Amino acid sequence: MTIKKVGVLGCGLMGSGIAQVSAVAGYDVTVLEQEQKFLDKGFAGIEKSLAKFAEKPEKSGITQEKAKEARARIKGTISQKDLADCDIIVEAIIENVELKKKTFSELDAIVKKEAIFASNTSSISITEVAAATKRPDRFVGLHFFNPVPLMKLVEVARTIATSDAAFETAYEFGKSLGKVPVRTSDKTGFIVNRLLVPYLLDAIRAYEEGVGSIPDIDNGMKLGCGYPMGPFTLLDFVGLDTTYYISHVMFDEFRERRFASPPLLKRLVMAGWYGRKTGKGFYDYADPNNPVPGQF
Secondary structure, three states: OOOEEEEEEEOOOHHHHHHHHHHHOEEEEEOOOOOHHHHHHHHHHHHHHHHHOOOOOOHOOHHHHHHHHHHOOOEEOOOHHHOOOOOOOEOOOOOOOHHHHHHHHHHOOOOOOOEHHHHHHHHOHHHHHHOOOOHHHHHHEHHHHHOOOOOOOOEEOOOOOOOHHHHHHHHHHHHHOOOOOEEOOOOOOOOOOHHHHHHHHHHHHHOOOOOOHHHHHHHHHHHHOOOOOOOOHHHHOOOOOHHHHHHHHHHHHHHHHOOOOOOOOOHHHHHHOEEEEHHHHOOEEOOOOOEEOOOO
């Protein structure tokens, strides 16, 4: 099938990013939120992002005119009925499986039957969410990375029920957004988090066991492996609460120590130290330009 109109569930950081890249690629986009204030906040972020890209059109390929046209393609709504004629629905709401199932079940009765449903989750079972609808054959995972307008990768995940046609359509849709899609299956964590999360958790365990300090471990992986940032800097960027949640989902799935949350991660999350977004995590961001490593 041909995709012309895109629906996005949620206008937070991920949802607004997905809406933005879809509009830049030429699609008409309708974003669904629970309240108008969430749409207003998300749209303000989109306008700021597009304006920033338009400042350097020679690099981004987005002129002021193109940014204006992209913004005009995005509409917001608080009514599910406005998604009825979408060709693909991409969900980027809170990581709560029951809420995702409820939302997709409601939309299943509203959105045209040939439309594809997709979830941006990387931890919750796509199969379980798809089972709440009557279109499991047209249900896929589309896992974008933050920040969506900058990150080139999208993981396209198929379940045992996903049809070849739906999967290939979703794959080509990812390509049309200027992303590099990779094929994967509905196994918790897909490719990236399956490999990344154990690495991050093991870095915490290495610190707990006295292998090195937080900055030394960060510098070791940056300078020794060529990573753009060390594991603790990345943990603070992603959010310790997010990593903690994902690790629990993965541990429940696989029951292996490499997916288990180390005690220090649990204590930082319990203290409300989630990283950059709260001003404190493995580093203290009182001065954002000069983060100070913690000593635990």
